[in-house]
Amino acid sequence: MQHGTGNNESLMQQIKKIKQEKNALILAHYYQPDEIQEMADFIGDSLGLSQQAADTNADVIVFCGVHFMAESAAILCPDKLVLLPEPTAGCPMADMAGGEALRKMKDQYPKAAVVCYINSSAEVKAESDICCTSANAVKVVQSLTDYEQVIFVPDRNLGHYVSRFTEKEIILWEGFCPTHDQLKPEEIAAAKSQYPDAPILVHPEAPPSVVDMTEHVFSTSGMLKYVKETNHANYIIVTEKGIKYQLKKDNPDKHFWFPSERLVCRDMKLTTLDKVFNALETLSPQITVSSDIRMKAIQSLNRMLAIGRESKN
Ligand code: SF4
Structure with missing residues (x-):
């Protein structure tokens, strides 16, 4: 119809x-x-x-x-x-990692645990030890106490961000989110000069040079929580623009500024x-x-969900 x-x-x-x-x-x-x-x-x-x-x-x-x-x-x-x-x-970032290429990398680093960002195919999840999201990636990597090396797939920027909070060697996959990765520090600086009192909230899919500009690095749910719990008139939001719907719904009197018109995910x-x-x-x-992929992939998702639930309690 x-x-x-x-x-x-x-x-x-x-x-x-x-x-x-x-x-x-x-x-x-x-x-x-x-x-x-x-x-x-x-x-x-x-x-x-x-x-x-x-x-x-x-x-x-x-x-x-x-x-x-x-x-x-x-x-x-x-x-x-x-x-x-x-x-x-689809997700262009998820498409940047395949099962075959990941198996090759695992052969190269046989002692490494594999952490896959949830933005990945079922086949990649099936090849991974544990899944993570941007909300729990640091916690997931820190939970791998038996490993000194971690292959982090597919987002190099999130992997780089996680590496700041662990002594483990993080082996980065060369994937990225085209929506977040294209951001330039100058664009954030221009927004900041327009709204000097506004905190800058950055998603960890942004490049390290942008992440370096703030101490407020959050997943989307983390951004929503931070804005609810603080009391600024303006916020600079460095993630996909769709989040504005929920930000405005929760905080009708606050203002949200996006430093780039390109913060839109086409898919x-x-x-x-x-x-x-x-x-x-x-x-x-x-x-x-397929059931063979599912049986393996569910283990990496369930391990993550167990950590997610622990962190809520
Ligand atoms: S914003 Fe779009 S391209 Fe980027 S990670 Fe999310 S789904 Fe993938």
Whole structure:
């Protein structure tokens, strides 16, 4: 069914109705378009969404995000139908690491533990000892007390950030997020000169030269928490612009400035209300993971979730 774009309100009502009929849960990442976040049952970062997927009683999970996220939900919930409304929504960073190349690196460093950022394929997760997100990466690496070397895949910038908090040797994969990696220190400095009192909040996917400009380095959920708990009029936000929806919702009187117009992830913006409705109506496109990959990948995800839960208590 195709819908006009003018009537989001009625489309949201239809989604609500069909969602109940199919016992579905709609998850959306903070980088999704505003109307998708408004309609979702749960909005979160990769860790929060993984936890929701693992805990839900719904029969169907509609994942408004990119491919690796829906794949993680399929790994954690093999008995559920996991739908990705736009099947071409991928993550260029996740695509920078493959199972074959990682196996070669493991041969090169046989004593190293492998930590994979959740922004990776199921095959890469299956080759890894433990998964992490930007919210718990430091904690995950510190938990590997039996290892002196860690292969960190695929984000070199997050891996570099983690290396600041450990004595372990961190072997970096040459992957990066095109949205965050392109940022230049001059752009942050220009925003700071315009809003000198605003704290700079930076996502660790940004290059080290940008991370060096602040002590406030946070995952998306970390940024949201920091803004809620502090009382500035202005904040400089160095991550994908979709987060502004939740920042404004939580803090209507505060102002958020993004230092670059390019802080937009093209793949995250491919989800539309039409596509969500169509996914629910047709119960497709479905994301599946073969059982041999799933059996291995789930171990790295479960090890991470155990750490995530510990850190919340
Ligand atoms: S923002 Fe970057 S890491 Fe996140 S999905 Fe887009 S390309 Fe991948």
